[in-house]
Amino acid sequence: MASSIARSGFRLGAAACSRRGTTSGRRGFASSAHHDDAYEAAKWEKITYLGIVTCTVLSIYNLSKGHHHSPDPPPYPYLRIRTKEFPWGPDGLFEIKHHSEDHH
């Protein structure tokens, strides 16, 4: 039953479109030219692979380099602004590490 509803729905939609667009103003859907889309799909597939290779090389280079730790700054009044406790405890979301890690 659903398929018959769907069919009639599509038929009505198609009929509405053909009624509206006679000779002028008919929308040229990109799907009308199949070969172009196949060509474009193959082109963008290659661009994607190129992107993946570039990102992989960059990732390996970056991650193998390691990162440096900066020393703790003096307690300037504008750093670590705490006016009240967080609902989950005294620490901010990304600073729990400071209790376990020693600084270089």
Next chain:
Amino acid sequence: MIESQRHSYHLVDPSPWPISGSLGALATTVGGVMYMHSFQGGATLLSLGLIFILYTMFVWWRDVLRESTLEGHHTKAVQLGPRYGSILFIVSEVMFLFAFFWASSHSSLAPTVEIGGIWPPKGIGVLDPWEIPFLNTPILPSSGAAVTWAHHAILAGKEKRAVYALVATVSLALVSTGFQGMEYYQAPSTISDSIYGSTFFLATGFHGFHVIIGTLFLIICGIRQYLGHLTKEHHVGFEAAAWYWHFVDVVRLFPFVSIYWWGGI
């Protein structure tokens, strides 16, 4: 019923989801405020509200998919509605993120005496923009290339290739979020470290949040493509996801140039 219809518009049935979504939003805001002020039951009300909203989103979109994909109500005339809606939504998102870049530029172009008159503020450790931030910048445009590949594959009627392309899109998106998480974990400053931390984490955090939303949107499109919901004539949901994804990957260039690079050295 539909046989008697003499127009191409979709007259929707009454639905409980607008009011259930509204109640969920109310519980979320009240619960959220209660939670942030450490009221008893705040976390429970917040969780209930969020579950309610997520449930509403699921069943509402389920209904839309039934109406469009299975019942054929989304004629070309009806498809214009979600198209305009998606475009206006993305325009509003551009303005939303523009406000955070404005805040960042406002604070960094003329740094106040309270933070030492310099940017980044005195004592703030910043990330090296050429490490993870630079690495993360080409990942999103590559993902954007993959979604364009998926689009052309759908238009060419290559259903399987479109699924592969969407898997590539989503994988790159997840890698990007992973690196963003790593970057936050290693970041020398937090959101409570001066106006630098506030503007940095607000802008990059909201961008990251949009990456996550776009990823979920694309995962749904991938599943629907796999199930054969998307045809070359009718794939409005996919198009909206692709527009949204291009918005997210283009916007990434702004924080990289203005916040990480210019604002960090």
